[in-house]
Amino acid sequence: xxxxxxxxxxxxxxxxxxxxxxxxxxxxxxxxxxxxxxxxxxxxxxxxxxxxxxxxxxxxxxxxxxxxxxxxxxxxxxxxxxxxxxxxxxxxxxxxxxxxxxxxxxxxxxxxxxxxxxxxxxxxxxxxxxxxxxxxxxxxxxxxxxxxxxxxxxxxxxxxxxxxxxxxxxxxxxxxxxxxxxxxxxxxxxxxxxxxxxxxxxxxxxxxxxxxxxxxxxxxxxxxxxxxxxxxxxxxxxxxxxxxxxxxxxxxxxxxxxxxxxxxxxxxxxxxxxxxxxxxxxxxxxxxxxxxxxxxxxxxxxxxxxxxxxxxxxxxxxx
Amino acid sequence: xxxxxxxxxxxxxxxxxxxxxxxxxxxxxxxxxxxxxxxxxxxxxxxxxxxxxxxxxxxxxxxxxxxxxxxxxxxxxxxxxxxxxxxxxxxxxxxxxxxxxxxxxxxxxxxxxxxxxxxxxxxxxxxxxxxxxxxxxxxxxxxxxxxxxxxxxxxxxxxxxxxxxxxxxxxxxxxxxxxxxxxxxxxxxxxxxxxxxxxxxxxxxxxxxxxxxxxxxxxxxxxxxxxxxxxxxxxxxxxxxxxxxxxxxxxxxxxxxxxxxxxxxxxxxxxxxxxxxxxxxxxxxxxxxxxxxxxxxxxxxxxxxxxxxxxxxxxxxxxxxxxxxxxxxxxxxxxxxxxxxxxxxxxxxxxxxxxxxxxxxxxxxxxxxxxxxxxxxxxxxxxxxxxxxxxxxxxxxxxxxxxxxxxxxxxxxxxxxxx
Numbered sequence: 001x002x003x004x005x006x007x008x009x010x011x012x013x014x015x016x017x018x019x020x021x022x023x024x025x026x027x028x029x030x031x032x033x034x035x036x037x038x039x040x041x042x043x044x045x046x047x048x049x050x051x052x053x054x055x056x057x058x059x060x061x062x063x064x065x066x067x068x069x070x071x072x073x074x075x076x077x078x079x080x081x082x083x084x085x086x087x088x089x090x091x092x093x094x095x096x097x098x099x100x101x102x103x104x105x106x107x108x109x110x111x112x113x114x115x116x117x118x119x120x121x122x123x124x125x126x127x128x129x130x131x132x133x134x135x136x137x138x139x140x141x142x143x144x145x146x147x148x149x150x151x152x153x154x155x156x157x158x159x160x161x162x163x164x165x166x167x168x169x170x171x172x173x174x175x176x177x178x179x180x181x182x183x184x185x186x187x188x189x190x191x192x193x194x195x196x197x198x199x200x201x202x203x204x205x206x207x208x209x210x211x212x213x214x215x216x217x218x219x220x221x222x223x224x225x226x227x228x229x230x231x232x233x234x235x236x237x238x239x240x241x242x243x244x245x246x247x248x249x250x251x252x253x254x255x256x257x258x259x260x261x262x263x264x265x266x267x268x269x270x271x272x273x274x275x276x277x278x279x280x281x282x283x284x285x286x287x288x289x290x291x292x293x294x295x296x297x298x299x300x301x302x303x304x305x306x307x308x309x310x311x312x313x314x315x316x317x318x319x
Numbered sequence: 320x321x322x323x324x325x326x327x328x329x330x331x332x333x334x335x336x337x338x339x340x341x342x343x344x345x346x347x348x349x350x351x352x353x354x355x356x357x358x359x360x361x362x363x364x365x366x367x368x369x370x371x372x373x374x375x376x377x378x379x380x381x382x383x384x385x386x387x388x389x390x391x392x393x394x395x396x397x398x399x400x401x402x403x404x405x406x407x408x409x410x411x412x413x414x415x416x417x418x419x420x421x422x423x424x425x426x427x428x429x430x431x432x433x434x435x436x437x438x439x440x441x442x443x444x445x446x447x448x449x450x451x452x453x454x455x456x457x458x459x460x461x462x463x464x465x466x467x468x469x470x471x472x473x474x475x476x477x478x479x480x481x482x483x484x485x486x487x488x489x490x491x492x493x494x495x496x497x498x499x500x501x502x503x504x505x506x507x508x509x510x511x512x513x514x515x516x517x518x519x520x521x522x523x524x525x526x527x528x529x530x531x532x533x534x535x536x537x538x539x540x541x542x543x544x545x546x547x548x549x550x551x552x553x554x555x556x557x558x559x560x561x562x563x564x565x566x567x568x569x570x571x572x573x574x575x576x577x578x579x580x581x582x583x584x585x586x587x588x589x590x591x592x593x594x595x596x597x598x599x600x601x602x603x604x605x606x607x608x609x610x611x612x613x614x615x616x617x618x619x620x621x622x623x624x625x626x627x628x629x630x631x632x633x634x635x636x637x638x639x640x641x642x643x644x645x646x647x648x649x650x651x652x653x654x655x656x657x658x659x660x661x662x663x664x665x666x667x668x669x670x671x672x673x674x675x676x677x678x679x680x681x682x683x684x685x686x687x688x689x690x691x692x693x694x695x696x697x698x699x700x701x702x703x704x705x706x707x708x709x710x711x712x713x714x715x716x717x718x719x720x721x722x723x724x725x726x727x728x729x730x731x732x733x734x735x736x737x738x
Contacts, residue, residue, distance in 0.1 A: 234629035
């Protein structure tokens with residue numbers, strides 16, 4: 001990555017970090033105004049015309065803040081799906097409307113369960129049988145332990161699709177790319193939340209005194225923190241590689257995604273769990289908020305392919 | 320995932336059997352260099368060297384190591400990391416490619432020359448006199464073998480508490496003491512020696528750094544048999560050994576700082592080479608050893624492949640960052656990244672070889688020797704597993720590395736001092 005892009009990412013990261021740290025729940029309009037929704041939308045449709053690499057920076061900050069908002073479903077997936085379609089008046093208008101905040105779109109991938117951010121969306125793009133249908137849908141919220149995400153089951157109302165949009169090129173490939181984009185976005189989220197958990201734990205271990213000294217001076221605590229840091233360092237390498245592969249639409253994107261998603265999302269659960277452990281009794285309280293991160297890490301681990309499923313995909317190459 | 324066949328095809332793009340994971344950009348100079356190295360490897364790496372080097376004695380091991388070193392040197396591949404004026408001068412990007420390709424082609428590892436080309440050279444380049452450099456750097460290229468004389472029976476993890484003494488007497492120092500874990504000591508021509516020159520100073524401030532000719536009277540080397548049964552570790556006994564003052568490196572009592580240059584050589588490219596070996600031949604043999612119809616086994620394999628990929632990325636980052644710093648640009652590596660790499664590599668190696676040993680079962684336990692000159696993962700998994708403690712213990716044990724990561728990397732408070 002060039003230095004210029006690094007600086008741009010650092011700035012994006014810092015602005016996002018500040019904004020998301022204010023409140024756990026962030027309104028859609030705030031995300032639109034910040035320009036994050038339209039990051040990948042071409043400039044001619046009112047977006048910033050940048051790539052998934054920049055979206056990934058935002059996703060990581062979302063995880064760091066355990067932010068409750070519609071970015072995953074209505075920006076990462078929605079823009080990804082729209083950009084995968086053949087250009088048409090409908091598609092172009094949708095892209096422009098999403099970037100401007102005029103409408104909010106959700107994307108339902110098969111099996112149409114655990115669809116992110118469908119509740120309250122103005123439009124739902126349903127991806128079935130290798131095509132995208134826009135139809136009237138019933139959205140049934142599906143509460144999960146992680147209260148920072150909104151998931152729902154989507155069912156067709158039985159009427160014909162009002163409009164059918166076609167993928168640009170091989171639909172299977174496009175759908176696969178959409179899955180990869182979702183999986184990498186989640187891996188970024190888990191990386192961000194892991195760093196937040198390590199940061200909180202290190203800060204706490206420096207100030208919490210027991211036996212007349214900070215608990216962070218005990219090797220048992222220190223070494224646990226070191227292990228968290230090692231996992232995060234490895235995860236960052238895998239996530240960076242996957243983000244780059246997806247952003248550049250490289251043929252190795254599938255492999256890089258499977259590695260980043262399986263490793264990072266497993267590690268995040270361990271790291272949030274260790275954070276709870278090292279915070280002691282206070283870490284187990286509702287008030288400490290560590291449970292929020294642990295639950296989000298657990299949801300992330302299962303969303304868009306479990307670690308085992310991703311490893312199974314990797315292992316097909318061995319035979 | 321909806322389309323299995325498309326996915327399957329896609330996955331093959333990055334098959335573990337393909338030599339390197341770097342993506343090819345046509346017309347790229349680096350890719351041309353890669354092609355050159357590949358062609359060289361195909362022509363020069365001795366075929367069947369593994370079988371030929373299994374169970375050989377010391378003499379054959381030394382002969383093979385020296386001839387392989389000469390072969391690499393002839394191509395300009397033995398000391399690519401040295402400055403151009405001394406016979407190196409390859410860019411870091413090219414060095415990465417070189418190590419990737421040597422690993423991909425399962426080249427023999429430079430075991431005997433290792434301390435000379437890395438530790439001795441790094442020390443001399445950082446702190447040696449011109450005379451010392453002229454005396455030793457060309458000699459190393461001609462096959463001079465070095466050993467590191469740092470650890471002692473009472474100075475392991477706490478290296479700074481070393482007791483070997485060096486007393487100034489005219490133009491010489493008289494050295495007495497005992498060194499331990501000196502790898503390759505019995506073949507060494509020269510030794511990088513740390514000894515205490517000021518017993519009254521605080522422990523890091525009374526140490527000096529010497530170049531010791533191993534043929535000096537009073538030097539005695541005794542091999543120690545290690546857990547595998549090899550004897551490349553040695554004890555070095557020093558009994559009234561006289562070292563000319565001209566062989567002092569850096570100032571008297573400044574040896575601890577000089578030693579940091581030596582230890583710094585253990586990081587960076589040496590780790591990258593090991594990670595590339597693990598990712599190429601190492602993982603390939605593991606896959607070959609495994610029953611691939613067992614879903615539990617392939618899950619473990621995919622886990623290892625993922626971890627190795629992460630490690631390779633980390634190693635590249637550390638190397639590239641050090642290169643940036645050399646050129647006066649801020650690096651991207653964190654303060655404890657070298658420790659993270661060492662810790663992660665050694666523990667991953669241990670878990671991977673353990674898995675290999677479990678998979679190879681009783682048959683694996685019938686392999687009583689492993690090929691000399693091979694990597695730490697030779698495919699003789701049971702022996703490789705036992706040998707993996709040679710990575711988790713020396714060079715700062717895993718426990719020491721974790722402490723460094725926590726203190727230097729995360730800023731956690733130091734252990735209260737006992738002294």
